[in-house]
Amino acid sequence: MRKVTRVVASLASSLLAHGSPASVTVTKHAFTTMSVPKNLQNLQEKSLPSEIVKWGSLGFFRTSRFASGFTPLQLKPLDSIMDLERAKDRSAEDLTSIWDDYHLGRGHIGASMKAKLYHLLEHRAADCRYFVIPLWRESGYTTMFLQVQMPHMIITGLEDYKARGTQASPYFTVTYYKEFAETKDIVLIRGDVVFTSKLTDAEAKWLLETAQSFYLNDARYKLVERFNKETREFEFKDVLRALEMPIL
Numbered sequence: 034m035r036k037v038t039r040v041v042a043s044l045a046s047s048l049l050a051h052g053s054p055a056s057v058t059v060t061k062h063a064f065t066t067m068s069v070p071k072n073l074q075n076l077q078e079k080s081l082p083s084e085i086v087k088w089g090s091l092g093f094f095r096t097s098r099f100a101s102g103f104t105p106l107q108l109k110p111l112d113s114i115m116d117l118e119r120a121k122d123r124s125a126e127d128l129t130s131i132w133d134d135y136h137l138g139r140g141h142i143g144a145s146m147k148a149k150l151y152h153l154l155e156h157r158a159a160d161c162r163y164f165v166i167p168l169w170r171e172s173g174y175t176t177m178f179l180q181v182q183m184p185h186m187i188i189t190g191l192e193d194y195k196a197r198g199t200q201a202s203p204y205f206t207v208t209y210y211k212e213f214a215e216t217k218d219i220v221l222i223r224g225d226v227v228f229t230s231k232l233t234d235a236e237a238k239w240l241l242e243t244a245q246s247f248y249l250n251d252a253r254y255k256l257v258e259r260f261n262k263e264t265r266e267f268e269f270k271d272v273l274r275a276l277e278m279p280i281l
Contacts, residue, residue, distance in 0.1 A: 111210045111221070125217040132221050142224030142238050148214040150249055155183045157248045161261040165191060165269065166243055167278055168236060174278060176269075177204075179244050184209035188240055190231065204231040207241055243276070 111117065120128060129145040136143030146154075158181040166188075167174040176191040186207035194201040210221040226237045247253040253275055259267045270280050 109208070111212050114223075117212065120213070121216070125213070125219045128213065128217065128221070129219060136223065142222075142226075142234065142241060144222040144224070144241065145219050146222065146245070148211075148218045148220055151209060151211065151214065151220040154245065154248050157254060157257070158183050161248075161254075161257045164244070164247060164257050164260055165272065166240060166247070167269075167273060167276065168240060169278060173281060174273075177240060181244075181248070184211065186241075186244060188232075188237075188244070202228065204228050205237045205240060247275075 115132075123131070132145060133143045162181050164179045164181075166177045166179060168177050177188050178191045178194045180187050187203045188205040188207075189201050189203050205224060205226050207222065207224045210223070213219050213221065222241070224237055224241050226232050226234055232240075247257050256267070256271055256275060259271075273280050
């Protein structure tokens with residue numbers, strides 16, 4: 034427990050030592066919300082559950098090999114996944130159902146949230162871009178490092194980030210689509226598990242929900258603020274308590 038606390042504190046200090054999170058420089062190979070493996074751009078040609086969702090538009094395939102060497106990749110447009118013209122005539126409930134069904138069992142995570150919650154998440158993430166989340170496995174936990182730069186989130190292992198720094202490969206990437214925020218009051222969410230050897234789909238889903246809870250819940254967000262702004266006051270065991278995990 035003490036070792037993890039020292040690592041987390043050291044990471045927070047190094048991230049914030051050169052100014053505000055918004056000023057952190059991102060390089061070509063940086064662990065950043067715009068850095069995704071170039072070789073993950075191959076499209077999968079599979080039939081889809083609705084005429085609204087386009088063919089061959091999953092965007093990523095997954096690998097169990099831990100890769101390195103990343104180049105920036107532009108956001109995959111929603112209109113390359115979904116027929117936006119047809120979607121305009123569907124209700125918010127229909128769209129979220131189609132979105133969830135489309136991603137189910139395809140190695141991706143589909144979710145959605147109300148526009149108001151997304152705007153709160155966006156506002157808070159702009160001020161606090163980093164956090165750490167323990168992922169429970171068997172009799173212990175693995176600490177994950179979260180970076181948020183909306184409309185993206187990226188998660189990797191803390192130990193990998195500590196060892197590789199800006200060369201660290203993401204385990205899990207998340208993209209938020211705001212196209213229906215004003216007209217239907219929903220934001221669609223897509224998650225991609227990049228390395229199945231590092232993270233299961235169930236773990237990725239839990240990490241997405243947990244990461245969002247730390248930014249949207251007022252009490253939990255205080256821990257995020259402390260990690261980003263008051264590094265010396267941050268205690269990793271407070272995160273464990275918030276998640277009702279044992280302090281090992």
